[in-house]
Amino acid sequence: MNETQNCEWVESKMDLYMDRELGDEANAVEQHLATCTECAETLAFRQALRQKVRSAADGAPVPGDLAARVRTRLDTQGSFRSWTSRHWSALAAAAMFVLVAGGLAVTQTSGSRSGVPEVVMLSQVFAQTSSLLRVGLQDHIHCARFQSYPAQGPTLEALAAGLGPDFRDLVKIVHDHAPQGLQVVEAHRCAFGTRKYIHVVARHGEQLLSLVITERGSGESLGNELKSVLSESGVNLYAANHADFQLAAFETGQYLTYLISNVSPSENVDALRAMTPALREVFRKAEI
Amino acid sequence: MHVLLPVRTGIASAGIASKRAGRSNVVSFPVSKADTTRPRRHEFDADAMPHLNHLYRTAMRVTGDSARAEDAVQETFLQAWKSFDRFESGTNCRAWLFKILFHCLNHQRRKWFRFPLLGAGEEYLEANLASPEPVASTLTDGEILQALDRLPADFKAALLLVDVEEFAYKDAAEILGVPIGTVMSRLSRGRKLLRAQLEGAARAYGILKDLPGEAGA
Known part of the structure; x- marks a missing residue:
């Protein structure tokens, strides 16, 4: 498997991995992330953005009464x-x-x-x-x-x-x-x-x-x-x-x-x- | 309303703090046939009311209107209370309430109020995101929520349930009444559109110095 194909495959699995819905293939993703800086940064960005979205949504006001x-x-x-x-x-x-x-x-x-x-x-x-x-x-x-x-x-x-x-x-x-x-x-x-x-x-x-x-x-x-x-x-x-x-x-x-x-x-x-x-x-x- | 909903045991009344806990052990939502007595309000309050703010915030993002959001949330609690005698304490009250909420929101949208689907179409968004917006100095909560609100309604609902409320795909599928593959597809496309909207600001904010792999998103 060359590196480009591997990155594409990881990209296709990244949402599932991030959501802990990937199952057995998670190990393969993690092995790739350990050696591929670009994919690791992409994942880190997506996780950080998701956290920002969650934080923003959780902070929206609710009427006190x-x-x-x-x-x-x-x-x-x-x-x-x-x-x-x-x-x-x-x-x-x-x-x-x-x-x-x-x-x-x-x-x-x-x-x-x-x-x-x-x-x-x-x-x-x-x-x-x-x-x-x-x-x-x-x-x-x-x-x-x-x-x-x-x-x-x-x-x-x-x-x-x-x-x-x-x-x-x-x-x-x-x-x-x-x-x-x-x-x-x-x-x-x-x-x-x-x-x-x-x-x-x-x-x-x-x-x-x-x-x-x-x-x-x-x-x-x-x-x-x-x-x-x-x-x-x-x-x-x-x-x-x-x-x-x-x-x-x-x-x-x-x-x-x-x-x-x-x-x-x-x-x-x-x-x-x-x-x-x-x-x-x-x-x-x-x-x- | 009688809702059959796969739930994960152990997170029933845990409130918002542990909403991602226990991602396995899917069981059927149990119906207590023997208990025909009317539950007392304090039990309902203890199980359901802790989820009020999250339900309201979700309704607010979906409808874009505080009055309609409150209407949907009030109707959700009324429906939940009326069928609470069939709800077994210790099961997933939060998922059950969200399922009722989306039922109420869909009912509002489809039958009665006919409010327009909020959020631009996917094609429109993609076309207009070809030129990135000016880079903001910070990525504020308001900017994030604006970007979220611009998503097509179906994508936004999936994103709210999975990314914000941290429901498993299976639960989100039950809540929305769609196949799990549809949730995954809407989530993926919604995230992609959101990333495209926020990319410029996110760079400046410093979530990452560079965004490898996002250029074609």
């Missing part, structure tokens, strides 16, 4: 159980069973206020609503109607932080424009199968309101299924109702946005109308 914010997030959302497709499969199966069996006279479950359990309420939504109405309503029913959030829960700031930088403003938007008396009590992300939601919940006594946002699927258009009631900031607002749920919605290129509550129909539409300009600004930034 990051640990506290992580702990706050765990305290506020650590017990939240996002709903997975597995949960939903079971729920849908149960709903179908209830429908088929006609067993509507079932006992009240925890979290229900009217005596109608979640599974029955959802079965009615599955049976009686259009698909795009269902998209928003099912999230409201599962994550707001049948969940209890403490009235004196996390601060608005902590809730906003949980939504991430692009969507943190949603908490303030709901806080500013929800009908009088409703206070934001929860903000989170959740998922149903492949559909993901951002969800802000406000409550005042028995009044309950959800802002629900999800990505708009291919071919989905509210105009195909719901009635447009007015136009705000260049978008059409749609309205519908199911049982005592009032629903207002609009769509942008990427998102479907729902406001669902049990306030009056006009209050619900007016609230979404008031939120629309700020929501569109949030989407505009997020879509960049």
